[in-house]
Amino acid sequence: MRALWMIALALLASLALGQGGVPADWPDPFKLQFQRLQPAAIQPTRAQLSNGVTVLLIEDRSLPFVTGRIYLRAGAIYEPADKVGLSGIFASVMRTGGAGNRTPDQIDEILETLAASVSVSTDNLFTSVAFNTLTENLDQVLEIWADVLIRPRFAQERLDLEKGRALEAIRRRNDQPTQIAVREFVRRINEGHPAGNVSSAASIQSITQADLQAFHQRFFKPNVAVLAITGDFSTQEMLARLERVLGGWARGEVSLPSFAPPSPKPGIYFVQKETNQSVIYMGNPTVTAYAPGYSELDLLSRVLGDGFNSRLFVEVRTKRGLAYATGGAQSQGFGWPGFFYGASISRVEKTAEVIELMLAQFRDLRERPVSQEELELFRNNILNAEVFRFTSRQAVAERIARTQMLGLPPDYYEQYVRQIQAATPADLQRVMQQFVRPEQFVIVVVGDRRQFDKPLSSLGNVIEVPLE
Incomplete structure (x- = not known):
């Protein structure tokens, strides 16, 4: 919402410049501050x-x-x-x-x-x-x-x-x-x-x-x-x-099985496919949704791969033009860990270079704290999206139903928001170092090896996956 107002004011300012300049008493649109919207909570009858x-x-x-x-x-x-x-x-x-x-x-x-x-x-x-x-x-x-x-x-x-x-x-x-x-x-x-x-x-x-x-x-x-x-x-x-x-639906016992957490084997999993693009996914399991570290990982994943200002988009696509699409996220996991990952659809003749560039972005988030400016940009993106949790009463009721089914505390999202608000660059670096390990990544590559810039074996252990 704030961004929309800033754009509108900037457009008005540009029109005023064309008509003799901005009035002296106009505020600078890029320094305006707005209070974050607080949607009224809707509570169902239980x-x-x-x-x-x-x-x-x-x-x-x-x-x-x-x-x-x-x-x-x-x-x-x-x-x-x-x-x-x-x-x-x-x-x-x-x-x-x-x-x-x-x-x-x-x-x-x-x-x-x-x-x-x-x-x-x-x-x-x-x-x-x-x-x-x-x-x-x-x-x-x-x-x-x-x-x-x-x-x-x-x-x-x-x-x-x-x-x-x-x-x-x-x-x-x-x-x-x-x-x-x-x-x-x-x-x-x-x-x-x-x-x-x-x-x-x-x-x-x-x-x-x-x-x-x-x-x-x-x-x-x-x-x-x-x-x-x-x-x-x-x-x-x-x-x-x-x-x-x-009323005629009879009660009964339901016994749900338990499962060991995933135990992926790191490596480069390659699928040969004749195509003029390569599709690359990489990442590792981290934490379950809303467990300690999840909020910071979610924020970090926005810095890594959410939108035009994210690191993967800027470094891989904008600066070098090596990918048709690129991004990343922290997936939610309920009962077993989600995963922190990045993905790119890249030029096939630049496959190895794109993999190296993607890995470099993960490593940089581990080795150097994000800037405060970068942190604020993506923090605000998360906080400003809170209003979309209240698009309809049915959406609210269904979310509360799922929350109960998953065993989450009723205020799980409020806790998440507080953690996002409190996160510092040092917090993000600490969590990145704790949970994201590029040397243990599962990397999947689908493409035509005959067109690669160099063999995938030069980047690590390659496991060839036949198409079933």
């Missing part, structure tokens, strides 16, 4: 249904809509080791495969007629089931949503369709160098942890209707679910509706 479902409710009568999303710990890391890819197929067929006494086509037709939606999505940790409807159709849509959540049919023809799509995606996943690089980097940096698992044709083909039913039976229990719901309703009436549609 309740618990008789079967243990935690419900977070925020009334919003501004529009005649109701939106809800329920979260369960049923993500990809909990798939059987020989069924990698199951959770994605599970989520798709859970929605498309019919539910309760309705066929797939009947559900699609009803929702289309009502201009409503029911959807299922999944990631490494969670599966969520959502709905969106006009208030006047709430009861009918809630019934369909509850059936999809509790009584999915997993129709065989829809399972076959999703397996076919997954197999086609596997067949085509080596077409794009960037897709290869991301897949191999995530696999190598999460070595030894299920977050690094990659599906295969064999794992997809082995998935059966019984596997989907078993996955649902294992993880979908009301007493471990959190529902975020917002919109045009009365809280007490909504709780009565939820009791009616979810």
Whole structure:
């Protein structure tokens, strides 16, 4: 926001110069200070249904809509080791495969007629089931949503369709160098942890209707679910509706497995691909999200690779024109460490030079403190973005639901902001030296070795990765 005002004032100043100069009483736009926006916190009403479902409710009568999303710990890391890819197929067929006494086509037709939606999505940790409807159709849509959540049919023809799509995606996943690089980097940096698992044709083909039913039976229990719901309703009436549609969902024990942290093997993982660009990823695991050191690493990653003023962009692209795109970040890890990394899509004939330049930026952040000016620039970028956490009441409710599911303290973000505000150049250097170790990096390179400026072996130990 401050940057926008500064630009506007600078433009006005330039116009005034064209008309005889800036008035003497005008302030210097680049020295103006503005108070940081403090969005008003929105707190949901908390309740618990008789079967243990935690419900977070925020009334919003501004529009005649109701939106809800329920979260369960049923993500990809909990798939059987020989069924990698199951959770994605599970989520798709859970929605498309019919539910309760309705066929797939009947559900699609009803929702289309009502201009409503029911959807299922999944990631490494969670599966969520959502709905969106006009208030006047709430009861009918809630019934369909509850059936999809509790009584999915997993129709065989829809399972076959999703397996076919997954197999086609596997067949085509080596077409794009960037897709290869991301897949191999995530696999190598999460070595030894299920977050690094990659599906295969064999794992997809082995998935059966019984596997989907078993996955649902294992993880979908009301007493471990959190529902975020917002919109045009009365809280007490909504709780009565939820009791009616979810009350028959039986409690049960859910035992989540524990996993050892990743143990990646450092090295240069090279994938030969005939292309006129090289895709490079490099980094190492660091800390879990919001653990000690995370805030400083997140700030450091902005200095390294977030935007036009970041070091990777300036040094690799702006000054030398060696990359089409470059950047970096600290990934979030919940239950296992995230990773601090940089990436570039570079000119293939400058591949080794780009790797060396990228490594130099990591080392420089370890060896020399960032300048106070650089620190303030990226600190303000983080702090000024806080307002976007409050884009809608549903976004707030869903974030609070995920926070509870992850076991984070309710004020985790406020703690993060305080740590960002307090960080000094010395703090950043200390954390960089503690957690980021270029000599132990996993480096993934996808490109055509015949066009490289010099062999990758001149930079370190090379492990060739065949395309599967």
